[in-house]
Amino acid sequence: MSDNLTKPEDLRIGVFVCECGLNIAGTVDCDALSKYSETLEDVVAVIQNKYTCADPGQNEIKKAIVEHNLNRVVVASCTPKIHEPTFRQCVADVGLNPYLFEMVNIREHVSWVHQNEKEAATEKAKDLIRSGVARSRFLEPQIESVVPVTKAALVVGGGISGIQAALDLADGGHKVYLVEKEATIGGIMAAIDKTYPTMDCSI
Numbered sequence: 001m002s003d004n005l006t007k008p009e010d011l012r013i014g015v016f017v018c019e020c021g022l023n024i025a026g027t028v029d030c031d032a033l034s035k036y037s038e039t040l041e042d043v044v045a046v047i048q049n050k051y052t053c054a055d056p057g058q059n060e061i062k063k064a065i066v067e068h069n070l071n072r073v074v075v076a077s078c079t080p081k082i083h084e085p086t087f088r089q090c091v092a093d094v095g096l097n098p099y100l101f102e103m104v105n106i107r108e109h110v111s112w113v114h115q116n117e118k119e120a121a122t123e124k125a126k127d128l129i130r131s132g133v134a135r136s137r138f139l140e141p142q143i144e145s146v147v148p149v150t151k152a153a154l155v156v157g158g159g160i161s162g163i164q165a166a167l168d169l170a171d172g173g174h175k176v177y178l179v180e181k182e183a184t185i186g187g188i189m190a191a192i193d194k195t196y197p198t199m200d201c202s203i
């Protein structure tokens with residue numbers, strides 16, 4: 001399938017396939033993923049690592065960015081929840097805007113949930129990498145900045161959730177305005193006589 005989408009610029013995409021030891025490589029054919037990634041349009045570098053988040057893996061990314069003049073980086077590894085900040089910092093270390101980085105989850109979304117289906121898992125991982133490469137085409141550099149904010153919050157609704165949110169915000173040092181349209185707070189909870197399992201009065 002072609003990745004022939006509108007190009008915002010001359011793209012030079014690097015794809016990094018992580019084996020995660022046997023976490024990914026035990027189920028997914030990583031060599032096949034690397035070969036497949038090489039066929040994707042605008043991909044100019046494909047590197048496979050045992051542990052991409054470890055220092056040697058990150059160094060490979062940095063080296064490839066410089067050597068191949070990459071302007072997009074796609075890492076196929078685990079959930080972005082764990083290592084997206086790691087890789088954003090990694091690419092930023094060599095001058096690439098961290099928002100030109102894209103992460104593809106071939107561990108939690110593939111190897112861990114398709115452990116007995118190596119062939120199908122590999123095909124699914126290829127699809128996800130192709131999608132990640134396609135997404136990376138439309139990434140734009142972002143500039144982070146710090147702006148002054150008023151440390152106050154408005155909570156609309158004085159039911160049990162609103163009250164708890166207001167208390168949590170206040171505990172975090174914010175001035176809180178709690179707004180309730182009824183004459184009393186407590187919402188539906190205030191109308192309940194007893195609550196399970198202690199059978200205490202609800203208020």
Ligand code: SF4
Pocket residue numbers: 018019020021023050051052053054077078079083107
């Ligand atoms: S980047 Fe994620 S998938 Fe790769 S070695 Fe590290 S934890 Fe494992």
